[in-house]
Amino acid sequence: MKSEWVVQLARLALAGRRQDILMYIRKLERLLHKEDPAASAKLVELLRESPSQSMPLRSASVAAVPVDADSRLNLLRQEWPVMLDSVPTWSEAIRTPLEQVVAERRRADELREIGVAPTRSMLFTGAPGVGKTLAARWLAQQLGWPLLTLDLSAVMSSYLGKTGTNVRHVLDYAKGVQSVLLLDELDAIAKRRDDMGEIGELKRLVTVLLQEIDDWPQTGLLLAATNHPDLLDPAVWRRFDAVVEFPLPDDAVVAQLLRRLLGEELATDDALLAVLIAMMRGQSHAVITRDLMRARRTALVNGQRVEEALMGMVRERVGELRLEQRRKVGLALVQMGLSQRQVHEWTGMSRDTLRKVQRKGAVKS
Incomplete structure (x- = not known):
């Protein structure tokens, strides 16, 4: 693990990305707090001497994040590098499919040789706080990819045409980046299309989303999470390569x-x-x-x-x-x-x- 830290820090330094280096050092300090308190204290002192500048975390592979045309706010949250403070605690039923995805990506060339694509999309269901977002972060960390998160409930607008445009911009952007894209609160947009309370624009948006899931490139991993699986359009379920239910811990x-x-x-x-x-x-x-x-x-x-x-x-x-x-x-x-x-x-x-x-x-x- 320490060798990975050194390699990543060297990569950031050689790329001249000072803000990324500061962010990475903060994460290292948290990880070293118990294992090596003296080193952790030295890192804290270095950070005090080099205060962070007000600029977003950027990566060479994650640039020009799409923004809302009116507010100019980023439509995505991005995390790179992804670091976890500890190994997640999951049951076998959750850990096995997640590890399967990582194993597939590490043998992607072999899979392509036999005409099989690695898992491209997964749907996470379960109550709030059971580890769906943590699973997305873990997958991104294991794959060494940036994690991009789109909170669908946050981009929903009274102007549905605008919401559709924002979602399309995010999906188009993420398809061009080797990354893990997490669509959080999927039920905010992928509702049942037979819901008489929803208007035509939202139904069209659901159709577009289903097509995007079908066509998601093998170069990335599309994840979606919902706390309310009962609200999803039935067609959503069969579009994903895998569905993982996150129950409350036993x-x-x-x-x-x-x-x-x-x-x-x-x-x-x-x-x-x-x-x-x-x-x-x-x-x-x-x-x-x-x-x-x-x-x-x-x-x-x-x-x-x-x-x-x-x-x-x-x-x-x-x-x-x-x-x-x-x-x-x-x-x-x-x-x-x-x-x-x-x-x-x-x-x-x-x-x-x-x-x-x-x-x-x-x-x-």
Whole structure:
């Protein structure tokens, strides 16, 4: 990994792209913060001595990004180079198709020799915060390509003709750049064409979008994400080479995520993990990460141990859970060593109910 950093930094330096170098050094500083604090501190000092100029991140392969004709604002968000702070935590059902795409691109010449094209388009579905955008960033990083993001809900205009023009400009631009293009909030535009509430211009735009997906060049990767798959036109589904559903994380994935975020010392506290897994069941990756980071900040500010801040969070929120989930948290708290009286105060569960839950849990184990 470090050799890749050196090569990329050298490439940026030789190209004379100062702003890109500053951005890249900031990302390196974040990655080195734990692994090499001394080097991280030196990078921070260098950045202070060389403040960033007010100019957009640019790449030799990503230039002249299309803009809105009236506002002159960029129609795309661009990220290059793409760097992740840690390895994403996914289930096998998500990781396998993503790794398949990367493997196909690395053997694209062999695929073309047998008359087969690598995956050109993928549709990501799932609730907010489950990792759809993270998956797009991971793919861009693995492929070494820029990530271009078009938020379709943001470019929708009361003047649909203008919206259509903007979307066409973005698609035409992205087709000429070896990149990963992410169409976020796809449902904002690719709605069912039999929806009587939509006018003809939007229906024509959906038709154009479907044609673009069909004709997407092999030199790029087109991704689309939606939180509302039920709103999509049925024709959209079969246009994509692959569809990946991002469910809310199950207990195994939550456990992996907690171990990664809690650090080595707390990651081995099985009793604490059991409480947190029961507490966070049904939450997205983003919400779990947010809550753990908040607990770590609270611990630092209040001079607490992190586990104290985490247990404070559990006590504060357990009463908001559904009864069945509250029972599971209560059982985990008892197994952690809290008395039935304490668990009753935290969860509102009667001691008789706690004893029943304990007996039921003992039978299952």
